Amino acid sequence: MGAVVSEAELRGLVEEFYGRVRRDSELGPIFEAAVHDWPSHLDRLTAFWSSVMLGSGRYKGNPFAAHQQHAGQLSPALFDRWLGIWQETTRARFSAETAAIFQMKADRIADSLKAGLFFRPALARGYAAAP
Numbered sequence: 001m002g003a004v005v006s007e008a009e010l011r012g013l014v015e016e017f018y019g020r021v022r023r024d025s026e027l028g029p030i031f032e033a034a035v036h037d038w039p040s041h042l043d044r045l046t047a048f049w050s051s052v053m054l055g056s057g058r059y060k061g062n063p064f065a066a067h068q069q070h071a072g073q074l075s076p077a078l079f080d081r082w083l084g085i086w087q088e089t090t091r092a093r094f095s096a097e098t099a100a101i102f103q104m105k106a107d108r109i110a111d112s113l114k115a116g117l118f119f120r121p122a123l124a125r126g127y128a129a130a131p
Contacts, residue, residue, distance in 0.1 A: 005053055005098065007046070013102075014046045017089040026081060030073050052105050063109070064116055076118060079110045 005013075018041075021027045035041045047058035086106050090099040 005094070007050060007054075007056075009093070010049050010053065011042075011046045013089065013093055014042055014049060016093070017086060018042060018045065020085050020089060021082065024081070024085065027078060027085070030078070033073075052109075053102070064113060074117060076114050079114055083107065083110055 018031070018038075021031055044059070044061060047056075048061070048063070050056040051059040083103075083106055087099070087103050090102040093099075094102065
């Protein structure tokens with residue numbers, strides 16, 4: 001069963017979440033250095049989550065390429081920090097069921113980005129590290 005959220009709810013989520021990220025002591029400086037036009041960035045991220053959650057097809061970018069530009073500043077731990085803030089924000093805004101769907105999708109996206117950026121498949125959930 002898919003989440004039922006509106007475009008307005010997605011925009012509110014994205015704005016609140018990235019407000020928290022910008023205030024975070026570790027993530028904030030990375031985002032502030034990378035994003036030069038926050039209104040456009042929030043529009044792009046709202047379109048991304050609209051595509052993910054509603055199947056709208058509004059997002060036309062390449063998340064991997066966007067993150068790859070900053071790979072030297074990123075680490076698996078920072079993705080986990082991002083996911084923690086995402087989970088807190090979605091749980092505060094939506095029902096438990098909808099928040100769980102948001103979290104599942106965010107986990108999968110983060111796992112995919114981490115696997116591509118760090119070339120260590122063992123970082124993805126569900127994979128055991130080689131002995």
